[in-house]
Amino acid sequence: MAENKHTLSDLYQMQSLSLDSKISMTRRRIQGWIDEFGEDGVYVSFSGGKDSTVLLHLVRQDYPNIKAVFIDTGLEYPEIRQFVRTFSNVDILIPKMNFRQVIEKYGYPFISKEVSETVDYARRYVKALEAWKKENEPIPESKMPYDPQMADLLGIERRANKENPEYQNLKNGIMPKENVRYQILCGTFRHKEKGEQTDEISKMYNKSKYKFFLDAPFEISSMCCKVMKNQPIKEYAKKNNRKPITAQMACESKLRTQHWIINGCNGFEMKSPISNPMAFWTEQDILQYISANRELLIDWRIREIEKLHGCPISEIIDTKTGLPAFPVDSLTPIASVYGDIVVDYASCGQIPGQIDFSDMGYLENERSLKTTGCSRTGCMFCGYGCHLEKSPNRFEKMKITHPKQYDYIMRGGHWRKYRIFNFKGEEISLRHCTHEQIERWAENNRENIRFKIEKEDFYLDGTGLGYKEVIDWINENGGMGILY
Numbered sequence: 001m002a003e004n005k006h007t008l009s010d011l012y013q014m015q016s017l018s019l020d021s022k023i024s025m026t027r028r029r030i031q032g033w034i035d036e037f038g039e040d041g042v043y044v045s046f047s048g049g050k051d052s053t054v055l056l057h058l059v060r061q062d063y064p065n066i067k068a069v070f071i072d073t074g075l076e077y078p079e080i081r082q083f084v085r086t087f088s089n090v091d092i093l094i095p096k097m098n099f100r101q102v103i104e105k106y107g108y109p110f111i112s113k114e115v116s117e118t119v120d121y122a123r124r125y126v127k128a129l130e131a132w133k134k135e136n137e138p139i140p141e142s143k144m145p146y147d148p149q150m151a152d153l154l155g156i157e158r159r160a161n162k163e164n165p166e167y168q169n170l171k172n173g174i175m176p177k178e179n180v181r182y183q184i185l186c187g188t189f190r191h192k193e194k195g196e197q198t199d200e201i202s203k204m205y206n207k208s209k210y211k212f213f214l215d216a217p218f219e220i221s222s223m224c225c226k227v228m229k230n231q232p233i234k235e236y237a238k239k240n241n242r243k244p245i246t247a248q249m250a251c252e253s254k255l256r257t258q259h260w261i262i263n264g265c266n267g268f269e270m271k272s273p274i275s276n277p278m279a280f281w282t283e284q285d286i287l288q289y290i291s292a293n294r295e296l297l298i299d300w301r302i303r304e305i306e307k308l309h310g311c312p313i314s315e316i317i318d319t320k321t322g323l324p325a326f327p328v329d330s331l332t333p334i335a336s337v338y339g340d341i342v343v344d345y346a347s348c349g350q351i352p353g354q355i356d357f358s359d360m361g362y363l364e365n366e367r368s369l370k371t372t373g374c375s376r377t378g379c380m381f382c383g384y385g386c387h388l389e390k391s392p393n394r395f396e397k398m399k400i401t402h403p404k405q406y407d408y409i410m411r412g413g414h415w416r417k418y419r420i421f422n423f424k425g426e427e428i429s430l431r432h433c434t435h436e437q438i439e440r441w442a443e444n445n446r447e448n449i450r451f452k453i454e455k456e457d458f459y460l461d462g463t464g465l466g467y468k469e470v471i472d473w474i475n476e477n478g479g480m481g482i483l484y
Helices: 008-015 019-037 050-062 078-084 099-105 113-135 148-154 165-171 180-186 208-215 223-240 254-263 283-292 294-309 394-401 403-410 435-444 467-478
Strands: 042-045 068-071 090-093 190-193 196-201 243-245 341-343 369-371 413-415 419-421 452-454 458-460
Touching: 008 254, 019 042, 019 050, 019 243, 019 283, 042 050, 042 223, 050 283, 050 294, 068 223, 090 223, 099 223, 113 208, 208 467, 223 243, 283 294, 283 341, 283 369, 394 403, 403 467, 413 467, 419 435
Parallel strands: 042 068, 042 243, 068 090
Antiparallel strands: 190 196, 341 369, 413 458, 419 452
């Protein structure tokens, strides 16, 4: 097994460096990546967020014609999409499925990727058990395409012992009879010590608090990221033979920390090479960079707009209003949805306006910063982590700042009690019937053999995404207290 590139101590040491040092190190890593693959062999993954904006600025200082790629999932804040479209040389990708199609086919993204994936596979397991039970047949070994990540999720060793029989079975598409995801969800998965199973229940893999999702009338899964982001960008990279440069930072998750320790910033030897030249940056570094380089970033944006339109910014006119399309005095260094960058007095233990050493020129970069608008701008409709947020959370903020989007995701869900089929098995449309009419008809025809009446709990009517009903169900059955 190849040795790790770094240790956790290396990360802490690099994160403690000055911002100037981090900038220099990042630019060297960018240069190393482009030296390896060439300007035509790489692209910057540009989401329009503040992290990737800083990355694109750093890259284009030395390589002004470098390609950027934006995935327009339709889930971004409108301000983000407008912001991205002011930059030159950006390829915009559109997923094959929209978000509504994804949640209808696969399920909603709630709690976290790990939990939603665990629930998804555990529910498949339960459904398979129920089907086999009805047929009174022995439970066969379920077949499944091999995925290296599957081994990690199932707790099957695949690194130190590649000849592990369980791992070899998995490579051949044979899933263990005893579904581990179901054990994790029930809180019965046993802890392993140096690869040996013990009698102790694993705390790390205990997701029993989410077991209530097994009875949810809607699906939950982690497929939205795979379908709407990973798939389009993989196809693009393969088709154009380009390797990505991203703004991922190790501080964002344990998984990203582990990947950095194993591969470093430039993963030349990875199966799918990727560069994360800002991996040792922190959220505060991003905010400090934007605050310190505000004017430089705005000047750069002006050049990008002029390059995109092929004329001075003063000559670009809005055809609807007849006014300048990009008033220079209204340009911001990052997307406007973030608001301004200000001192976070609360995290510093101060009150607004209180004087300290920073005001006297000492420790000038020690003050914590924050944005007055959104702090993170991923997908607007993503439910990952919403149960952990204090009020006002993402949905409460969206209700105020983006009421149209809020209304769309909340409406459209219904608790339907009946589906009715004729003797040919064709479903009878109930679109024009009231709930009371359906209830009364179903009650009167319960014994009528000409019809088959089935109960179904939840459906979308096509006008929205049904988040209100989904969140209400999660709160009622899981005690999550998600606000909206």
